[in-house]
Amino acid sequence: MVRDVIIVGAGVVGCAIARELSRWDLDILVVDQASDVAEGGCTKANTAIVHGGYDAKEGTLKAKYNVEGNGMFDQLCVELEVPFERNGSLVVAFEGDDLSQLEVLRKRGETNGVPGLKVLSEAELREKEPHVGSTARGALWVPTGAIVCPYELTIALAENAVENGARFQLDTAVTGIRREGEVWLVETAAGETLEAKAVVNAAGYQSGKFNNMVTAEKLDILPRRGEYYMIDKSYAGVFHSAMFQLPSDKGKGILVARTVDGSILIGPTAEDIDDPTDTRTTAEGLDKALTFARKTWEDMPTRSFITTFAGVRPRPSTGDFKIGEPADAPFFFNAAGIESPGLTSAPAIGKDLAQRIAQRLNAGKKDNFNPNRKAIPKFRELSNEERAALIAQDPAFGRIVCRCETVTEGEIRAAIRRPLGARTLDGVKRRTRAGMGRCQSGFCSPRVVAILCEELGLDPTDITKFGGASKLLVGRIGEEGKA
Ligand SMILES: Cc1cc2nc3c(=O)[nH]c(=O)nc-3n(C[C@H](O)[C@H](O)[C@H](O)COP(=O)(O)OP(=O)(O)OC[C@H]3O[C@@H](n4cnc5c(N)ncnc54)[C@H](O)[C@@H]3O)c2cc1C
Structure with a gap:
C-alpha cells in the first residue's frame, strides 16, 4: 500500500507537521521507534520556553520559524486546550558582564521581527523581579516570551492529528529510506517496508543520518547535552518571567524558569558529547548549573530539588535548521537538525512544510478538519x-x-x-x-x-516505564525457580 506521506519521528516537530497535514485530504502515517509520542528525543526534556526570537542569528531559518512559531501559540493552545502562559522573558546582565550586549540582543531581535523589546535599568528589573540576585545590573525585557508544556503540546498535536485521520505506528525503528521509481521505501528494524509518495524526516538526532541516505547535501548532527535540576512547585511564585543570563556561543545560558505546572527548572548546561542517547546527569554538570543559577537566585532552596534530568540537543553541523526538499531528493522533506528554538518553531515548521507537501501532492483541503481537541479534565x-x-x-x-x-x-x-x-x-x-x-x-x-x-x-x-526493555517488575515473589 502506497501512502501519501510517512513522517519519521513523533517529537513535537513530527506531530506538528502531522496535525497540519491532517487539514488536507491525505493518507498520513507517523512512525517512531519509541513507544509513545514525545518519548524518544529531546521534546520530553527541554526548558519549555516559547522563545521571543532575539537570540537566533538574523536571516536564519531559526530566526524566521522562531518568530512565526511564537505568534501561533495563543490560538494553537486554545484549540488544543494546552496550558500556555505569556509571562515574558528577561535576559539578565550581571556585574562584570558586558551590558552593551543587551542592546546587541535588542537590535538583533528587532531585525528578526520580535515586538516590544526593551532594555531595563537595574531598578526597572528589580521592580519586575524583586528576588533577582544582588549583582544583577540590567536586563532585556522580552514580552512575547512564554511557557508551555512540551510533551502536553506534542500529545495534543498527535491526538488532534489522529482525530483528523492521521495514523501513528509506534515501536517502529526506521533503518533505511530509499527511492524506487516514484515511491519512497521506508525500511524498519522489524523487516517491514512501508511505502509513500512523500517522506518527512523529523527524526531528531537521527535526522542527519536519514538526510545523508538520500541527498548529497550532507548534514551531521552533533549532540550537545543539557542538564537540569527541578524545584518543587511550592516556589512557583519567586519569579514571574523566565530568567535568562546573557547567551554564549554554546547556547542561551543557564535559566531559572517556571513551568506551566509551577515547578522551577534550573539549567541547562551545554556539553558536547558523542552519544546522542546519553541523557545521564553528572555531578559536574549539575554543579555548573547550580553555580550559574545562583547568580539569578541567590537563596535557591536546594532542599526543594525534586529531580534531575538531561536532554540532548540535535545540533546541526550547518548551524541552522534544515527544512524542505533537497534538490536531488524529490518528495523527501527535511525537518532536520531542529535544536533550540525547535519547540517554539514547531507550529510554524509544521504549517510551512504541510503546505509545501500538500502542494507537491496536489492535495485538496478537507472541509471537515476539526482544529479542536478536548483535554483530560484536571x-x-x-x-x-x-x-x-x-x-x-x-x-x-x-x-x-x-x-x-x-x-x-x-x-x-x-x-x-x-x-x-x-x-x-x-x-x-x-x-x-x-x-x-x-x-x-x-x-x-x-x-x-x-x-x-x-x-x-x-x-x-x-508494564514498562517507557516501552522496550524498561520493565518495572521482573516477576512475582514466590515464583522464582518454579519454571
Ligand atoms: C536541553 C534542551 C533545552 C531546550 N530548550 C528549548 C526551549 O526552551 N525552547 C525551545 O523552543 N526549544 C528548546 N529546545 C529544543 C527542542 O527541544 C527541540 O528543538 C525539539 O524538541 C525538537 O523536536 P523534534 O521533533 O525535531 O525532535 P525529537 O523530540 O528529538 O523527536 C525525534 C523523534 O524521532 C524519533 N526517531 C529517531 N530516530 C528514529 C528512527 N530511526 N526510527 C523511528 N523514529 C526515530 C525519536 O524517537 C523521536 O521521537 C531544547 C532542547 C534541549 C535538548
Missing part, C-alpha cells in the same frame, strides 16, 4: 462544584491516586482510553502528571501499574 484545577459534577458522572474522579499532584483515577483511566492513549508509566505521567510531584511516583506508581493492567488487560510484569 481535577486539581477545578472548583468544588466542578469536582462534584465530575464525580457524579464518574466516581473514579473522586479517588486520588497521585497525592503530590492531586491526580485522580478518572484522569488516569481517561489518559489510557484516549486516541493514542498511554501504554506505559511515563505515558500516564506525561498525560496526567501522576508521578511528577515531590515524591516522584514513589507513592502512586503501583496503583498506576494496576490501572494500566486493568485497562489494557495486561499482567503487571508486562
